[in-house]
Amino acid sequence: MTATVNKVRGERRRPSARRRREVRTAYLVLLPFFLYIAIWNLVPLLFGLYLGFTEYNALSSTPKWIGLANFKTFFSVPEYGALMWRQIWMGLLALAMNTVISFALALALNVSSKVKGLFRTAIYVPNVSAVSATTAVFVALLNPLADQGLNRILTSLGGAAVTWNYSAFWMTFWIVTYFVWQRVGPAAIIWLGGLQAIDPSLYEAARVDGANFWQQVRYITLPGLKFIAMYILLTGIIGAMQMFDVVMFISKGNPFGQTDVLMYRIYRDGFINFNLGMAGAESLALGLVTVVFALGYLWLQRRNEDE
């Protein structure tokens, strides 16, 4: 057995000295980036995981090890389950809307026009605007008074004023609307890149065969955008599971916690309540759920490919 292994090893071609030097140089070139990632990503990630097993309010020098106590709290207090569930469904709703609308926009923008650059810029601008500033405009529009904001338009059209902040439905609606408004641009541009990479001769052939617009979309466009879709959905899942700034600025989780999500709870536990141990435990739980969703999506994708 040993002799066989040695024989196999012996058969491997030994890299030349020049090749080894090149590899060494390559690793040395990569070293600063590896260090950067280790310091700014790996160490905080591991420290965050460690915090989940501690009690720490950032007023003492060292976190106190408390084992699984934070996780017991997380799984025994119903509020956390509700927050996780709301993060999932609100996030996925926003993701679904964003994916569909951005795809529709990309189809609309995939035409030759002199002003297409202007439209592309216009849909991208919300993404580079400050969330705090643009949400402030949304909040101003949601003024509950009949003669202010959106209510002014509604009442001038003969409708009744809406007390937006009393309604979980409306606050969720505006959170999702803002999320899509802000993120639809980059997704549309990526879809558009994919659309333009599809060989135009395929469409010509389909038209010759009598395929209509929707048949072309179904049998040429969608299969041709498979990898683009995978990228948009995977990054979208991660983004949706981290959605919190929109909630914080628009509803603050109100009315009375009905639009609160786990990521916003993590922020509050970490940086307002300074219960950093609990925030660490919540982050780990949310991170695991995100990984499960991402892997689930990849598994589904692979199964479809096999079929």
Added chain:
Amino acid sequence: MKRIRKWTAVLMIICVCTAIGLSACSSAPSGPQSGGANEGAGQTATSAPQEQQPEGETGEKLSLSIVYMGYNDTQIEAANAKEGGAVSQDHYYMTNREKAEAAYPNIDFEWNDWGWAETLDQRQRAAISANNPPSNIVGESFIPAYANSGILQEVPASVLEGIDPSFVYYAADGKPYAVAFKTSIFMLFYNKELLRKAELDPEVPPKTWSEFQTMSEAITAAGNGEFWGGGIPSFPNNGGALRATPFFRQLGTDFGGNDTINLNDEKVQQALAYIRQMDKNFPAGLGNNNDEGPMWNAFEQPDEQDLAFVINGTWEEASAMRYGVDLGVAPLPVPDEDGKVGNCLVGTVYVGVPVGVSEEETNAFWDFYRNICLSEEQLQYWIEESYAVPLTSMLENDALYEGEDKAALRVAVETLRSGTVTGQAAFLKNDAQIWEIINQQVLARVTMTDDPIDQICAQAQAQIEPLLN
């Protein structure tokens, strides 16, 4: 290939060790702040660097890293660039700095702008947990958490001489850990013009809960959708709990405090029922909005001014008069039966010194704070801004509160003289999370829904109790 793998392994080990080493360095004790959180008040670090020794002992200057109590260059520039120039509060911070730098040539001052509220809390905690605290800390709502966590030094008795006890924060152990340079309390502000429109005497403000309710309902009815009486705000943030607190205290109760939550108390629920009734005199959604702005605009803005009563700190006086509101000011109404004056400090800025700061630095800071920041000349700036100040000599001096523009401050000072007003209650554990539940799940829910109050309170009580253990 084997050597390449070996090289790779070595490189990775170097990287990981470097990363761990760097992260460990960032939290390593440094300089004079090497004492831990349990280091006692006034202890001197043995490894204090030379530059932090006072002149006379080593010939080197002492350094003070001051938070909030003086403007840095950028803040001075911003204050001077304001339309109409710097205001009184800007002058307070600018002259604190000028006077300190003139009076203490042996001290190097660093003037830090760390913001306010959450930003300030985050930056102070980051400095404290890195064992690199500034010479002083400031704050309002989070000072109890600091004091009860043992990270503040006890305030020396000499600093508290001549200071009204209402301005001192005493922790659960009964010791003073912070002292404020300004504060305010809540009072009732009203638009006299709207009272006239409802055929009410604008010179006779409500004195009791029932009078307040009757007058507010009369104004709402007379307004018929054009203007409203107003009530007690129940914003789903701390602005709600702060303004509601006086009404609980008037009944001799409170939300709780330390390790107790008190929502099942009948008197708490009685006050909540009153807050629910009064909310009907706001346009729907105004008194419990996430954003407080629309309510203040409704009271103050010249194109609105359609809200008759608001509850706010003394600073409202200057603000409303600036916008031309025909302003009336009165103490908060009290319950009709067994009611007593109850209020809550607001707009208070407490100052303390963290443990781990050297004795020289501590003494130098308190000297600066007491002799400059708390001097009569400097505190005069806060009286101009309608804030009460801590020196008993000023608090008792009626001449300082004469004039029409000081009506609110006069009422506040009279209340403060009773010595019974304290700040918002603080919980020993999970303070911010507990207040969030009170604000959102109790106060806002009481005014947004018709859910039974005892049920709302019981649910919140059950949610809060585990957080106190």
